Amino acid sequence: MTTTTHDMTTTAATPEQHDISTAMLTVSILGALSALVWHVYAIPIDNPYYGLFNNDVDQYVYTAGGEAIRYGASLYDAPVFFEMEFTYTPFAALLFVVFTLAVPAVAKVLWWAAIIAALIALVAVCLRALNYRNTARTWLFALALAVVCTAFEPVRSTIWLGQINILLVxxxxxxxxxxDTATLRGAGVGIAAGIKLTPAFFLVYLACTRQWRTFWAATATxxxxxxxxxxxxxxxxxxYWGRQFDAPARVGAVDSPANQSVNGFLAQLLRFYEVDRxxxxxxxxxxxxxxxxxxxAVATPLVLFGLYAATRAYRSGRILLSVTVAGMSAACASPFSWGxxxxxxxPLFILALHHAHTAHTRYxxxxxxxxxxISFCWWWNYPNREPLEGAPHPIGTGLFMLPRDDLxxxxxxxxxxxxxxxxxxxxxxxxxYAVRQVNATVRHAPVGQQTVATQGN
Structure with missing residues (x-):
């Protein structure tokens, strides 16, 4: 018997549909209100630099890239915004021309609105993938969860810096x-990779999961x-393609605490323990x-294990879990991964919530x-340190401000x-966890029942 499910914990002949309970909706709304209060008071929203909407430096870089295209300047010969270089593809710069068509204040507001809309849509797409009913209650739940997620370090940094990663995810x-029969399935992956190289990792994922039709569509795009x-x-x-795309130092110092990849982790340890070699x-x-x-030596086995887990999850029908593990593997493998x-x-948070809602285990x-x-934007102020940008030195913004010499x-x-x-x-x-869940499903499946994904190409 061939079965399909996006459920994180079970497989069934017909995917079970899920409803948002009153308790789930209530907790999500309370969480959203708490996140809003946190944004106002924890790292004050009116702070001229650290406030949620008071940086937007990456959006300025995007705009500068668009201006370079519009006015015929070079993208890569020199920094495009103060000392910051343009590190995206020429195709991305073509898309960023849209930022030059409005005055800066309007462009910033529209970009923030696009980020928030993409965040809400991402939560909704994850809930759809987990087979939640498409109801008004589900959309209200998605809206509340999106607000909760703004208190996560990667999401807050995305809003604060005006980053594009939520739209790519x-x-x-x-x-x-x-x-698998959807029109041009794979084109989205190809466009995302064409804007920023990290999503190109999904070409490897598609090959590992043998989704060949999707693979070729993504590759062609x-x-x-x-x-x-x-x-x-x-x-x-x-x-760019000759000498710039594989130079992580252009993004930032490899040993920066901002670099949350294997490469960054090892470089930070070398710096901390002063391995002068x-x-x-x-x-x-x-x-x-x-x-x-x-x-x-460190990244290869980790990434291979991530691909193995993603492949096992895909073949068992846990599509969202599979894609999420693959995305985290890409961030792990990248030479430089900002928070x-x-x-x-x-999507990992949505999966965890779904597990709490549907599983019947004690934990x-x-x-x-x-x-x-792990993901929450923890913060702390060091008032005895030299102020940074006119404010006490917080460590929660950007996951890169841990003052190690104070410890x-x-x-x-x-x-x-x-x-x-x-x-x-x-x-x-x-x-x-993904591998263990798949193994547990196989062990408890009825004799003769096969659990495979029907979304293979």
Whole structure:
């Protein structure tokens, strides 16, 4: 018997539909109100730099990239906004021309509105993938959960910086949770990869799960975005694809606490323990760079295990879990993953909530608790430190402001490795959970029953 389900914990001949209970809706609304209060008072929303809507630096970079296209300037020969370089593809810059068509204040408001709308849509798409009924109550629940998620570190950083990652995750999740017969399934992945390279990891995922029709659609669309870039901006495209796309140092210092990938985790440890053999001394700073052999030795087995878990989840019909694990694997593998690259915590949070709602185990709420503890935007002020941008030095904004020199040595030896690798730890725990859930389903399936995904191409 062939079965399909997007349920995280069970498989059945006909996918069970789920309803949003009154208790779930009530808790979500209370959580949303709490998140709004937190935004106003924890890191004050009126702070001229750290306030939720008072930075938007990445949107300025996007606009500068669009202006370079519109007025014929180079994208990659020099920084486009103060000292910040344009690190996206020429195709992305073509899309960002839209920011130049409105005055900056209007463009910023429209961009924030697009981010929030994409966040709500992402939650709704995840609920659809888990087979929740399409009702007004479900949409109200999605709206409340979206507000709750704004208190997650990756989501708050996305809003604060004016980042694009939520829209890219929405594009991928929407695309890959559709039926295999859906028109141009895979094109969303190709467009996302054409804007920012990290989603190109899903081409590997599609090959591993043998979704060949989707794979070729995604590959063709990705190639088309590259071709459009060469057609419109041949010089910039040659520069980007020839020498820029694989240079993580252009994004930031590899050993920055902002780098939440395996590469960043190892570089931060080398810096913390002052392994001078891997220190690169510059005129104004010293950067610790992970040797390639060490990066690959640690990242390769982790990423392969993530792909294995995603493949097992896909073949058992847990499509959303499969895509989420693959997305986290991509962030793990990337040479440089800012905290906001981990907006995959949004579908992970929805999966954890679904597990708490549908499972019947004693510890069914534990995954929700863990995701909340790791992803929440914890903050602390150090008033004795030099103010940064006219405000006390908080550590919760951007997951990169842990003042390590203020910590006692004994505590730093615990806190710094965990702080640098907590996202990777959550990724590994999720992959292990996915494999264990699939194995448990196989063990308890009736004799002769096969559990396979019918969404394979």
């Amino acid at each position: 929405l594009l991928v999740v929407w695309d890959l949770t559709r039926r 990705f190639a088309a975005t590259i071709g459009i870039g060469f057609l419109i901006r041949p010089t910039d495209s040659t520069t 891997y220190a690169v001394h510059g005129p104004n700073s010293t950067v610790y760079v992970t040797p390639t052999w060490l990066w690959l 906001h690259h981990w907006v995959w915590f949004v 069914r709420r534990l995954p929700v608790t863990i995701v909340l503890l 006692p040595t004994w505590w730093a030896n615990i806190a710094v490795p965990f702080y640098s690798g907590c996202y990777l730890l959550l990724f590994l725990a999720t992959a292990i």
